[in-house]
Amino acid sequence: MRFWERMDETIGRLEKALMVLFLGLMIVxxxxxxxxxxxxxxxxxxxxxxxxYLVLWVGFIGASLAAREGRHITIEVIKLRPSAGxxxxxxxxxxxxxxxxxxxxxxxxxxxxxxDAQIDNRTFLDWPTWVLETIIPAAFAIMSxxxxxxxxxxxRRDAARREPAPPL
Amino acid sequence: xxxxxxxxxxxxxxxxxxxxxVVICGLALYLFYAxxxxxxxxxxxxxxxxxxxxxxxxxxxxxxxxxxxxSGAPRRLIRLADALLGWLPGGLSVIALGTCAIFTALTGATxxxxxxxxxxxxxAMNRGKYPESFSLGLLTTSGTLGLLFPPSLPLIVYAIVxxxxxxxxxxxxxLPGALLVVLLSxxxxxxxxxxxxxxxxxxxxxxxxxGRECIWELPLPLVVxxxxxxxxxxxxxxxxxxxxxxxVVEVLILRDIRWGAxxxxxxxxxxxxxxxxxxxxxxxGLTNYLIDAEIPMQMLDFFQAxxxxxxxxxxxxxxxxLAVGCTMGIFSALVVVVPLIAPIAQAYAIDPIHLGIIxxxxxxxxxxxxxxxxxxxxxxxRFERPVxxxxxxxxxxxxxxxxxxxxxxxxxxxxxxxxx
Numbered sequence: 267m268r269f270w271e272r273m274d275e276t277i278g279r280l281e282k283a284l285m286v287l288f289l290g291l292m293i294v295x296x297x298x299x300x301x302x303x304x305x306x307x308x309x310x311x312x313x314x315x316x317x318x319y320l321v322l323w324v325g326f327i328g329a330s331l332a333a334r335e336g337r338h339i340t341i342e343v344i345k346l347r348p349s350a351g352x353x354x355x356x357x358x359x360x361x362x363x364x365x366x367x368x369x370x371x372x373x374x375x376x377x378x379x380x381x382d383a384q385i386d387n388r389t390f391l392d393w394p395t396w397v398l399e400t401i402i403p404a405a406f407a408i409m410s411x412x413x414x415x416x417x418x419x420x421x422r423r424d425a426a427r428r429e430p431a432p433p434l
Numbered sequence: 435x436x437x438x439x440x441x442x443x444x445x446x447x448x449x450x451x452x453x454x455x456v457v458i459c460g461l462a463l464y465l466f467y468a469x470x471x472x473x474x475x476x477x478x479x480x481x482x483x484x485x486x487x488x489x490x491x492x493x494x495x496x497x498x499x500x501x502x503x504x505s506g507a508p509r510r511l512i513r514l515a516d517a518l519l520g521w522l523p524g525g526l527s528v529i530a531l532g533t534c535a536i537f538t539a540l541t542g543a544t545x546x547x548x549x550x551x552x553x554x555x556x557x558a559m560n561r562g563k564y565p566e567s568f569s570l571g572l573l574t575t576s577g578t579l580g581l582l583f584p585p586s587l588p589l590i591v592y593a594i595v596x597x598x599x600x601x602x603x604x605x606x607x608x609l610p611g612a613l614l615v616v617l618l619s620x621x622x623x624x625x626x627x628x629x630x631x632x633x634x635x636x637x638x639x640x641x642x643x644x645g646r647e648c649i650w651e652l653p654l655p656l657v658v659x660x661x662x663x664x665x666x667x668x669x670x671x672x673x674x675x676x677x678x679x680x681x682v683v684e685v686l687i688l689r690d691i692r693w694g695a696x697x698x699x700x701x702x703x704x705x706x707x708x709x710x711x712x713x714x715x716x717x718x719g720l721t722n723y724l725i726d727a728e729i730p731m732q733m734l735d736f737f738q739a740x741x742x743x744x745x746x747x748x749x750x751x752x753x754x755x756l757a758v759g760c761t762m763g764i765f766s767a768l769v770v771v772v773p774l775i776a777p778i779a780q781a782y783a784i785d786p787i788h789l790g791i792i793x794x795x796x797x798x799x800x801x802x803x804x805x806x807x808x809x810x811x812x813x814x815x816r817f818e819r820p821v822x823x824x825x826x827x828x829x830x831x832x833x834x835x836x837x838x839x840x841x842x843x844x845x846x847x848x849x850x851x852x853x854x
Contacts, residue, residue, distance in 0.1 A: 321485075327704070331708065371463070
């Protein structure tokens with residue numbers, strides 16, 4: 267368990283660094299494209315595809331981090347008091363369902379990427395698209411791990427503390 | 435039968451707080467599996483969504499909005515508005531309304547507005563001797579007012595899901611949004627006058643000083659709106675310019691935000707973006723299945739067999755959407771309900787742009803609607819007041835908003851006048 271917790275944390279740090287890098291790149295690329303087209307009169311034909319794939323990466327890394335911090339959008343109607351014992355089990359049930367769904371999604375995403383690799387699609391600067399799509403299975407796999415850790419934490423009394431962040 | 439059971443299980447999971455995207459993905463996976471479609475089709479839909487050109491506007495605008503709300507901009511803006519309007523009876527409450535609307539339009543997260551601005555505005559209104567129940571109601575409901583103003587995230591999401599022009603939708607929201615703000619402002623001035631809230635004197639010196647402080651932020655609306663409305667920029671370009679501009683102003687020029695604080699801010703804002711995008715992607719898969727199975731057509735037949743007049747349809751639609759907004763929350767409601775309702779509304783000859791404004795107004799009111807509107811709970815946490823007290827505080831505001839909703843729904847001109 268300790269090992270997996272540390273793994274989760276390391277992945278989280280890596281994700282944060284990648285996210286900063288990619289969002290920065292996204293802003294610069296999107297802005298440079300407009301500036302070049304309006305002032306110099308030349309476009310960067312590849313930058314549009316680059317920006318789209320950056321959105322894919324930033325979005326999935328964001329979703330994966332949201333799973334770590336319990337920040338996914340939920341509809342919580344049954345508001346039990348935090349101290350209520352039943353709450354832990356409800357939380358565990360919902361986290362375990364999330365593990366199941368994310369695992370199947372990982373499998374589906376791996377298949378999707380493999381299919382794409384066989385066709386050998388290319389995008390900007392002749393990058394194969396399947397390489398850029400690997401973030402989809404990766405994010406779902408990491409989310410499976412994180413929901414599992416959350417389920418275990420919910421069942422163990424010690425970490426039954428609630429996240430301070432309210433739903434946005 | 436199995437499908438019914440699965441749907442019931444999905445609803446139950448939603449109620450106990452399972453992430454919405456998990457439930458939608460799960461449903462899509464089951465339905466695809468049951469009809470013998472390869473499961474990777476779900477991923478194809480998510481991937482197709484993520485590479486839609488307009489989508490880049492979502493992370494860029496959200497990042498700019500988070501940056502602004504973390505910077506000194508809210509404080510500066512409140513000071514300027516106070517210098518400009520503080521002498522009016524109820525001036526501070528009008529300022530609160532306006533600032534909340536602007537910040538929700540920028541960040542797209544109504545809860546964030548309550549958390550970030552409520553903390554500044556509630557003490558200020560208490561000091562200004564406004565009745566507390568009035569202040570609580572105002573700050574809880576006005577968080578959502580910005581949803582109709584560009585570049586709000588829900589407007590962009592609606593445009594993507596319903597496949598209408600974002601530029602048109604941005605323009606369409608202006609008059610209805612202004613109607614809501616004016617109506618609530620009038621009510622606030624009335625209450626302030628009735629409870630004899632002390633007024634401040636107008637000072638030109640303060641106005642100039644406050645204006646000078648805001649000099650960098652004031653051109654922003656021009657960049658966002660001017661560029662889009664004149665057709666000079668596409669929406670995604672306006673987003674890129676906004677993000678760059680805000681970054682340069684708040685980090686390099688004003689130095690409100692340290693470089694070291696940026697990674698955490700990026701992470702916070704992109705978790706919201708990721709959460710919204712993954713729901714959106716999952717819902718695209720589900721929607722495609724539902725359309726293939728002709729569910730909207732069956733619903734349409736049902737509606738047309740029972741409801742003849744357009745007016746009755748609109749009434750039913752409003753009630754339904756209020757309930758959905760109150761229980762599901764804005765983003766989940768948009769992605770799940772819009773694809774089902776849009777074809778039906780079209781059969782009743784409702785303009786898709788007008789429908790978008792009806793949707794957003796309903797969902798925005800639903801978010802503050804007792805008993806389950808999410809804003810009530812967020813405000814309860816933020817202001818440390820019992821939710822029941824907030825129910826009572828919000829009632830007059832919700833009542834007014836409902837009246838405006840009637841006007842917006844049954845008077846399409848309001849939404850369409852600027853579009854044409």
